[in-house]
Amino acid sequence: MRVGFIGLGNMGSGMAANLLKAGHAVTVYNRTPAKAEPLVAEGAQAAADLAGACRGDAVVTMLADDAAVEAVTQGEAGLLASLPPGALHISSSTISVALSERLTAAHAAAGQRFVSAPVFGRPDAAARRELFVLAAGDDEAIEAARPLLEAIGKAVFTVAEAPPAANLVKLSGNFLIASIIEALGEAMALVAKGGVDRERYLEILTGTLFGAPVVRTYGGLIARRQFQPAGFAAPLGQKDIRLALAAGEALRVPLPLASLLRDRFLSLLAHGGDQLDWSAIGQLAARDAGDA
The missing domain is CATH 1.10.1040.10 (N-(1-d-carboxylethyl)-l-norvaline Dehydrogenase; domain 2)
Incomplete structure (x- = not known):
């Protein structure tokens, strides 16, 4: 799959690397561009802006908190405006239930698919592809996301059809x-x-x-x-x-x-x-x- 990855911190860098190892075409974006350099050396493409990470089949976000997730999803250059209809947003960030509810509604209104997929595991587990993935969303969206989720974790648990349940x-x-x-x-x-x-x-x-x-x-x-x-x-x-x-x-x-x-x-x-x-x-x- 062609996938964008936004957020290359302690967890995100290992997750993005495993998507590359699984054979996916990965475009990475981070506010600090230098954090993308090791992944580019492994074969990833670096996006100059958020929109550049949203031109594939899916985008994964792995960010610190609600404010960071809202910053990349909202606005004229955010995910909601940049993802094409039918594209998939997989949110692996640990965010509030309330924000997950808002994202679910906003993506539906934009004709996009949304899966909430936070993970259990520390950075060393992320690097070894040993995360436990909690996935929630409608069946079709989860099946579309499954190749990506299986590439970042050793087990994927489907929680419910409502994305906030995973959060x-x-x-x-x-x-x-x-x-x-x-x-x-x-x-x-x-x-x-x-x-x-x-x-x-x-x-x-x-x-x-x-x-x-x-x-x-x-x-x-x-x-x-x-x-x-x-x-x-x-x-x-x-x-x-x-x-x-x-x-x-x-x-x-x-x-x-x-x-x-x-x-x-x-x-x-x-x-x-x-x-x-x-x-x-x-x-x-x-x-x-x-x-x-």
Whole structure:
């Protein structure tokens, strides 16, 4: 397929590279042109502007937040104005349910197809094509998107026909990950202050009842206090918890743990944690215990 890719950050660069490896004709666009150079060296075409990335069968966006997605979709030179009728927009960004609803309506009005396809996985998983893709949209649009989705992930889960459903699942999943990070941080603060080695404690956890990859990955980062370079920066984690709370408010679903996590992220950011991985909230319990 001829596909445009917009957003070449930690996640997007690996995803675009895997589209190239799968044999798709990829045109890339990023606000910082230098980020496109490694992909151009691998065979991608560089677009001079947004419209230049919208001349194929589909365009994939992988951007940081609602504001960034709205900036590339709206306006005279945005995706909505540039994509031809029948073309496909695959949004892999972690955005609000409300924005996904607006994009669904706007693309339908423009005669374009829209699939929401956020992913679970960190940048190393993106580079290895080991992402888990959550896809929502009408059946025809998802089938059209499937060759691209399978090129960026090792598994594609169809969520529902309404695209915002995928965003809701993604936000709920990030809420669960952050909850596990907080719980791991508190547990490690407890045992470490009692004289137990954090790495040994993690070996016990993952070798018994808690062998899930999320515990291995984030438990390891907390045990080693390895929060830089950030695979997923703390401000993005704070943003996702805020969006989960907004979804809960819209659906009248109380999320008391999410409220706690919001405050944990705010505390981390207030103490200069903007450049840290979001797993750094797992260090706050140790700091509170005087063991930072």
